[in-house]
Each structure stands twice: as C-alpha cells, then as structure tokens.
Amino acid sequence: MSDMHDKNSDQTLSAENATPLKPDLASARRRMLKRGIAVSPVVLTLVSRPVLAWHCKSPSAWGSEDMNPTTSLRTNEGHNSWLDETWTIGNWANNTTRAKYNKPWNVLKEQCSALNDTSTQDSDGNFDYTKVTLNKFFKCTALTIPAGLIVNNRPIYKLFAGDYGNQFRRAIVVAQLNFYLLNGQTQIGQCLGQIDLSQMASGSFTPQSGGNPWGSEKIVRYLEANYIAVP
Numbered sequence: 286m287s288d289m290h291d292k293n294s295d296q297t298l299s300a301e302n303a304t305p306l307k308p309d310l311a312s313a314r315r316r317m318l319k320r321g322i323a324v325s326p327v328v329l330t331l332v333s334r335p336v337l338a339w340h341c342k343s344p345s346a347w348g349s350e351d352m353n354p355t356t357s358l359r360t361n362e363g364h365n366s367w368l369d370e371t372w373t374i375g376n377w378a379n380n381t382t383r384a385k386y387n388k389p390w391n392v393l394k395e396q397c398s399a400l401n402d403t404s405t406q407d408s409d410g411n412f413d414y415t416k417v418t419l420n421k422f423f424k425c426t427a428l429t430i431p432a433g434l435i436v437n438n439r440p441i442y443k444l445f446a447g448d449y450g451n452q453f454r455r456a457i458v459v460a461q462l463n464f465y466l467l468n469g470q471t472q473i474g475q476c477l478g479q480i481d482l483s484q485m486a487s488g489s490f491t492p493q494s495g496g497n498p499w500g501s502e503k504i505v506r507y508l509e510a511n512y513i514a515v516p
Contacts, residue, residue: 341370341472341473341477341511341512342476342511343476343477343492344477344490344492344493344507345493347507347510347511348492348494348496348499348507370467370471370473370512371463371473371514371515372386372389372459372462372467373459373516374445374455374456374459374514374515374516376388376389377390377445377459377462378442378447379446380414380442386467389466390412390414390417391412392466393426393462393466394412396466397425397426399421399424400417400421400422400425404416404421405421416440417442418438418439418440418441419435419438419440419441420436422441423436426462426465428458428462429457429461429483429486430486431453431454431457431486431488432454432486432487432488432501433488434450434454444458452505453488453501453504453505455514456505456508456509456514457482457485457486457504457508459514460482460485460508460514461482461486463513463514464477464479464482465479473513476511476513477513485499485504485508488500489501
C-alpha cells in the first residue's frame with residue numbers, strides 16, 4: 286500500500302506553521318460511511334477541518350442537467366463563487382498557492398513522504414517537485430493511472446504544464462489529487478467518490494442513474510464545470 290494511503294497521522298493542509306489536529310478518526314469514518322462516501326486514510330486525516338460551501342453536482346445530477354440547455358448549469362448562473370475551492374491544473378504545474386491553500390506539492394509531500402529523497406532534492410537538500418517522475422509519483426500515491434498515459438521517468442509536472450499528454454489525463458490526475466487532499470476542507474466527497482474517479486480514469490464512465498456512457502471529453506467537461514479539476 287502506498288505511503289500516501291498508509292499515512293494516518295493528523296495533519297492540517299498547511300505545509301508551514303501547521304498545528305496538528307487530533308480528530309476522532311473512527312467517528313469521522315462512521316460519519317462519512319453513513320453518507321455513502323468512499324474513504325481513504327488521507328481523507329480521514331482532513332475530515333474534521335471546517336467545511337466550506339461546495340456547490341458541485343454529482344455525475345448523475347450534472348449529466349441530467351447537461352442535457353437541458355435552459356438550466357442554470359448551462360448559463361453558469363450563481364456559480365462564480367466556486368472558483369477557489371480546489372487547486373487548478375496550473376497550480377500543480379507551477380506549485381503555486383490558491384486562495385487559502387498552500388502550495389500543492391508541499392502539501393502532497395507531507396502526505397506522501399516517499400516523494401522526498403535524494404533523487405528529488407536540489408543541491409541544498411530541498412525538495413524539488415520538478416524532479417518527481419511519473420514512476421515515483423504513481424508508486425507513492427497509488428492514484429489510478431489515466432487511460433493512455435505511459436508511466437516512465439518523465440517529470441510529472443510537465444504533464445500538468447501541457448508538455449505531453451492531453452487535457453483528459455491532466456484533469457483525471459488533478460481531480461484525484463484534489464479529492465484526496467481537499468476532501469474535508471470542501472464537500473467534494475459529497476459530489477463524487479474515489480470509485481467514480483477511478484472509473485472516469487478509464488476514459489468511459491456511466492453515472493449511477495444510467496444513460497449513455499461518457500467519453501473522455503464529457504468527463505473533462507464534468508470535472509471542469511464542477512471545479513474539481515480546472516485548467
């Protein structure tokens with residue numbers, strides 16, 4: 286099992302000046318299971334933190350509204366407050382902060398300590414996210430690999446920067462990262478679960494409500510429209 290999924294110690298999202306929390310993980314797990322949410326240990330380390338308003342829709346609800354061009358989903362009415370709920374793909378490419386969140390790679394390094402070794406450090410011994418390869422990243426995080434992405438020793442930040450891969454692969458990886466690291470800070474877990482994201486990574490997804498399977502383009506539209514993974 287990965288370092289990221291094994292880590293059960295209580296941490297805040299802050300990579301700097303953090304004050305450790307001490308949530309009742311058993312109670313947190315019970316609360317989340319009652320809501321039918323797929324839970325990972327990383328999620329449970331964050332679940333006790335204050336929850337912000339989150340307005341994303343489940344795949345079933347969004348898919349139904351997407352078929353009706355007169356709904357607020359099409360016009361994006363009332364959705365302008367959603368933008369600061371997750372890190373963007375650009376934040377992951379450049380390790381930049383957004384709203385109240387710290388730099389994403391600093392937060393991920395705390396949850397997945399195996400990312401930080403001599404192969405990913407600069408000459409002063411500091412962690413350098415640009416040296417994290419696809420191999421090291423997926424071995425440490427155990428995220429579902431998007432369909433068509435060849436895992437090798439290319440730096441993963443270049444995937445986010447658009448140097449290789451496509452928007453589907455970028456969005457799937459960032460959506461999973463945001464889910465694991467921000468669930469508990471937001472209510473993203475009430476919109477979809479890790480099982481949904483794993484299925485989306487295949488490039489074909491059918492909502493629980495049924496209907497025609499979504500292809501990769503519609504999956505990306507869903508993730509972007511609900512601010513789970515935006516450029």
